[in-house]
Amino acid sequence: MPDLTIPGYTVVHEKPRSFYPVCERKPEMQHQTHYCPGCGHGIAHKLIAVAIDELGIQDRTVLISPVGCSVFAYYYFDTGNIQVAHGRAPAVATAVKRSRPESIVIAYQGDGDLAAIGAAEILHAANRGEPITVIFINNGTYGMTGGQMAPTTLIGQTTTTTPFGRNVWNEGYPLHVSELLASLEAPVYVERVGLGSNKQIMNAARAVRRAIENQVKGLGFSLVEILSPCPTIWKMNPVEAQRRVLEETVKTFPLGQFRDRTKSAPARPAAAPVPLFAEIPAILGLANGASPAAKTMRSGETIDWRVRVAGFGGQGVLMLGEVLAEAGLDAGFEVSWLPSYGPEMRSGTSNCHVRLSSKPIDSPLVLHPNVLLAMNEPSLRKFLAPVEPGGWVFYNGTEIPQGCAGRLDVHFIARPFAEIAGNAGDARSANMTMLGALLEATGMLAEERVLAALRRRVSSGHWLEVDRRALDGGREAVTKGVRHES
Amino acid sequence: MSKQLIKGNEAIVKGAILAGCRAFYGYPITPASEIAEAAALYMPQVGGVFLQAESEVAAINMLYGAASAGVRAMTASSGPGISLMQEGISYLAGAELPCVIADIMRGGPGLGNIAPEQGDYNQVVKGGGHGCYRTLVLAPESVQEMASLTSLAFDLADKYRNPVVVLADGCIGQMMEPVEFPATVVEPQVPRWAVTGTADSRPNLITSLHLDPDDLEAHIRHLEAKYRRAEREEVRFESWRTEDAEIVLVGYGIVARILKAAVEQARSEGLAVGLLRPITLYPFPGDELRRLSRRACAFVVVELSTGQLVDDVRLAVEGRRPVEFHGRAGGNIPGCEEVLALVRDMIPREQMADA
Numbered sequence: 051m052p053d054l055t056i057p058g059y060t061v062v063h064e065k066p067r068s069f070y071p072v073c074e075r076k077p078e079m080q081h082q083t084h085y086c087p088g089c090g091h092g093i094a095h096k097l098i099a100v101a102i103d104e105l106g107i108q109d110r111t112v113l114i115s116p117v118g119c120s121v122f123a124y125y126y127f128d129t130g131n132i133q134v135a136h137g138r139a140p141a142v143a144t145a146v147k148r149s150r151p152e153s154i155v156i157a158y159q160g161d162g163d164l165a166a167i168g169a170a171e172i173l174h175a176a177n178r179g180e181p182i183t184v185i186f187i188n189n190g191t192y193g194m195t196g197g198q199m200a201p202t203t204l205i206g207q208t209t210t211t212t213p214f215g216r217n218v219w220n221e222g223y224p225l226h227v228s229e230l231l232a233s234l235e236a237p238v239y240v241e242r243v244g245l246g247s248n249k250q251i252m253n254a255a256r257a258v259r260r261a262i263e264n265q266v267k268g269l270g271f272s273l274v275e276i277l278s279p280c281p282t283i284w285k286m287n288p289v290e291a292q293r294r295v296l297e298e299t300v301k302t303f304p305l306g307q308f309r310d311r312t313k314s315a316p317a318r319p320a321a322a323p324v325p326l327f328a329e330i331p332a333i334l335g336l337a338n339g340a341s342p343a344a345k346t347m348r349s350g351e352t353i354d355w356r357v358r359v360a361g362f363g364g365q366g367v368l369m370l371g372e373v374l375a376e377a378g379l380d381a382g383f384e385v386s387w388l389p390s391y392g393p394e395m396r397s398g399t400s401n402c403h404v405r406l407s408s409k410p411i412d413s414p415l416v417l418h419p420n421v422l423l424a425m426n427e428p429s430l431r432k433f434l435a436p437v438e439p440g441g442w443v444f445y446n447g448t449e450i451p452q453g454c455a456g457r458l459d460v461h462f463i464a465r466p467f468a469e470i471a472g473n474a475g476d477a478r479s480a481n482m483t484m485l486g487a488l489l490e491a492t493g494m495l496a497e498e499r500v501l502a503a504l505r506r507r508v509s510s511g512h513w514l515e516v517d518r519r520a521l522d523g524g525r526e527a528v529t530k531g532v533r534h535e536s
Numbered sequence: 537m538s539k540q541l542i543k544g545n546e547a548i549v550k551g552a553i554l555a556g557c558r559a560f561y562g563y564p565i566t567p568a569s570e571i572a573e574a575a576a577l578y579m580p581q582v583g584g585v586f587l588q589a590e591s592e593v594a595a596i597n598m599l600y601g602a603a604s605a606g607v608r609a610m611t612a613s614s615g616p617g618i619s620l621m622q623e624g625i626s627y628l629a630g631a632e633l634p635c636v637i638a639d640i641m642r643g644g645p646g647l648g649n650i651a652p653e654q655g656d657y658n659q660v661v662k663g664g665g666h667g668c669y670r671t672l673v674l675a676p677e678s679v680q681e682m683a684s685l686t687s688l689a690f691d692l693a694d695k696y697r698n699p700v701v702v703l704a705d706g707c708i709g710q711m712m713e714p715v716e717f718p719a720t721v722v723e724p725q726v727p728r729w730a731v732t733g734t735a736d737s738r739p740n741l742i743t744s745l746h747l748d749p750d751d752l753e754a755h756i757r758h759l760e761a762k763y764r765r766a767e768r769e770e771v772r773f774e775s776w777r778t779e780d781a782e783i784v785l786v787g788y789g790i791v792a793r794i795l796k797a798a799v800e801q802a803r804s805e806g807l808a809v810g811l812l813r814p815i816t817l818y819p820f821p822g823d824e825l826r827r828l829s830r831r832a833c834a835f836v837v838v839e840l841s842t843g844q845l846v847d848d849v850r851l852a853v854e855g856r857r858p859v860e861f862h863g864r865a866g867g868n869i870p871g872c873e874e875v876l877a878l879v880r881d882m883i884p885r886e887q888m889a890d891a
């Protein structure tokens with residue numbers, strides 16, 4: 051072996067420990083990489099492996115292999131390994147890091163992977179300041195698929211998909227990822243380095259190590275962009291390719307640090323404490339029974355209330371239905387509540403289907419109600435016809451509108467419910483006056499069930515009182531007024 | 537634990553957390569957004585992760601990351617978002633990663649509308665992504681099942697190391713019914729194959745890549761064997777008044793609820809009608825349909841689509857009995873009467889066929 055001693059340097063005849071000594075995952079030639087001679091990927095891998103060794107984080111490291119020539123990075127790194135879909139390494143890395151905050155997550159990506167198909171993922175991971183390390187290989191082409199244009203391809207450069215050279219009018223300009231990410235608030239460290247000479251490689255080694263060390267220190271998002279030779283696609287020998295990085299590529303992609311907030315980055319807040327296991331049901335509101343559901347079914351009572359509530363959005367239509375369902379559940383009945391949903395939600399109208407039954411509920415849809423609560427005229431017109439003979443119709447208005455009075459086969463209760471609510475305290479609780487009227491007229495549920503349900507839904511004492519008075523107002527409107535009742 | 541009146545979408549999240557789910561990554565879409573909203577509320581409080589992703593593409597890949605790290609993770613979306621997730625779902629299946637995806641179906645194609653539909657059946661049940669893989673698919677018909685099937689979904693995902701989809705529609709997602717949650721809380725476990733950034737897990741590799749054709753074929757056969765096992769062990773369905781049924785209605789999700797009402801009504805009219813409700817859409821209860829086809833004269837499949845489930849029913853019945861189809865789409869839901877009219881219309885025909 052020739053004498054390679056350089057004064058002041060120790061020559062190490064060893065692979066970094068973070069590389070497998072033999073690449074057993076590789077189908078053949080397990081003592082060498084699959085990269086072409088002179089490929090920048092091999093050098094970049096070495097810089098990462100050395101940094102992992104130096105930082106003593108081999109066990110903690112999770113390497114994310116992309117799609118591209120480096121898809122097999124996991125052949126070489128003796129670390130935890132995850133191979134992912136084209137461009138999505140930052141999304142995967144985000145979740146690995148958030149799942150295992152103690153791990154050191156390194157996403158390794160090419161320029162097609164990161165800057166084209168994965169542009170959204172890298173931008174958002176950087177913008178969220180995910181505390182991960184991204185090593186970004188800019189070789190100006192799609193190596194793996196045979197040399198098509200990358201977002202980083204130089205102007206005028208020919209590739210298999212830019213046979214006449216990259217034309218800015220057709221393909222736009224080379225994408226400057228480092229500059230772009232450095233325009234965001236969150237990233238802590240963004241630097242572009244090259245592999246164009248030994249000096250550049252030494253500098254790249256320092257940058258890669260810093261980008262990983264930042265993560266070890268718990269700092270935020272770090273990315274190193276590495277201008278990397280691809281002799282095969284560039285149709286050059288390794289020496290020429292390296293020279294091209296040194297002399298050509300750097301003209302479009304100047305080297306340098308675009309962001310370094312490693313000293314000034316604010317400390318990340320500590321993770322929220324994890325609750326005790328036994329506390330989880332209470333956190334989910336399940337502990338002591340949000341709804342007591344004491345099976346107090348009134349003996350032998352068979353009921354089948356099919357209620358449709360309808361009105362303008364904002365009139366409390368859905369809430370009326372919810373209170374009814376909740377109170378019904380309390381009373382020991384089977385219940386369902388289905389909001390108007392879909393096309394009907396447009397145009398500001400709102401309605402819901404409520405069922406209270408002593409038997410299991412088949413369809414929660416109420417197409418033929420035996421109770422209709424119509425809070426406005428359009429709702430009455432729309433839903434009156436399907437009401438079952440013998441059913442109840444409550445209408446918020448004094449006059450039964452023209453064309454609706456013909457239903458003599460239903461109990462019609464038309465009252466100015468909004469006005470009654472206004473007199474009782476607040477016109478906005480018209481839904482509760484209608485509910486009061488419903489309870490009074492049909493005896494559907496005991497008042498205390500409804501009040502208990504209201505107490506669970508309405509947290510403000512003021513509104514609870516308003517609603518209670520409105521309920522009473524609605525009851526009175528039924529007992530006193532007999533207008534329009536048939 | 538007592539019953540709680542909650543929305544289907546919220547029940548999914550509570551069921552998931554009780555089942556040990558500690559990560560939700562998702563992107564808002566009507567009618568599934570309440571799932572993300574409930575997860576945003578509860579996940580941080582139980583020591584889990586909630587993150588609103590930049591897209592469904594990112595969300596499904598975040599699931600890939602969380603699952604790789606051995607966390608029970610889920611996402612939720614609807615038609616357009618599920619379409620975007622398909623590549624990721626294929627990767628998850630290929631890499632044998634467990635996760636749960638809730639699809640609260642809406643109208644399609646394209647932007648369609650936000651009303652309930654069942655048009656995602658094909659893309660979910662048949663595996664809308666590339667390659668020979670399946671997702672296990674559970675179809676809740678009630679809010680109770682939104683909770684309990686989500687919980688089951690996590691167990692199946694782990695058992696088979698495969699994505700499991702909870703396929704519901706806008707109606708079930710949006711409606712409220714009483715739910716009884718389990719009294720036990722599942723403690724999250726870290727599987728041994730996960731990559732967690734520890735000395736023990738250092739040799740682990742998550743990948744769907746098998747360059748060598750023989751290797752890939754062996755891997756595909758291994759996946760296939762898992763699916764065959766699921767077909768033997770996991771088929772679930774509800775067979776309702778089918779034992780003496782001459783006409784068997786078939787439907788899942790909200791449709792099954794309407795069909796139950798139709799069966800009730802038909803029986804009161806003296807018509808021998810029953811319901812077969814697949815609970816697992818994959819694996820599909822084909823054997824049960826074949827068994828029923830020995831007695832029943834005809835099947836009626838009802839769907840909120842122009843006919844997707846019906847293909848599987850026809851495959852199962854193997855042409856031995858007529859399989860009629862009634863579908864509504866675009867957000868319209870068939871009423872019980874609509875189905876009954878069809879059934880009443882068929883009975884004389886069937887009786888004639890018998891005679």
Ligand SMILES: Cc1ncc(C[n+]2csc(CCOP(=O)(O)OP(=O)(O)O)c2C)c(N)n1
Pocket residue numbers: 117118119120136159160161162163164187189191192193194195200
């Ligand atoms: C969704 C998808 N689209 C396309 C591909 C094909 N593909 C594989 S690698 C690659 C480009 C990789 O280029 P780059 O990221 O620059 O890495 P390099 O090979 O140059 O290292 C493409 C387009 C794929 N695997 N997946």
Ligand code: SF4
Pocket residue numbers: 084085086088089090091119189193194279280281282283
């Ligand atoms: S094609 Fe280029 S990037 Fe790919 S291995 Fe060869 S030299 Fe490296």
